[in-house]
Amino acid sequence: MAICWFGIFAILLVIEMLTVELVTIWFAFGAVAAIVCSFFTESVIIQLAVFLITSIMALVIMKPILKRFKSFDVTPTNLDRVIGKVGKVTKAIELDKYGEVKVLGNVWTAVAKEYIAEGEKVKILSIDGVKLIVQKEEK
DSSP states (O other): OOOHHHHHHHHHHHHHHHOSSSSSSHHHHHHHHHHHHHOOOOOOOHHHHHHHHHHHHHHHHHHHHHHHHSOOOOOGGGGGGGOEEEEEEOBBBBTSSOOEETTEEEEEEOOOOOOOOOOOEEEEEEETTTTEEEEOOOO
């Protein structure tokens, strides 16, 4: 049975190397524990229990520790600074069609849920890809 567990370990390790997101590494630890267990007992149920318990323990214990070392910092870009700003429509924005808005000296493609005529002021709500989501500025 150790050979089966080693095969499972190898498969889990390959999957982990392909994903690189700490998805199956916990089960790989469990497979190693099951390999060791298989030298002491032939009971598949006991080996499976050792596999599951070790995998769950590895996940519960190691995940919070690794979270501290993994960086989740979002690096703001220059694009973020236009959100909340007021721009001027340089090409009318029609329903289901793109228009253009000039904000902070740059011209952007823009969409809105309403018609906005050229020359009107708009507030930038968000960015979707390379398009600004805008609405008429309330006066």
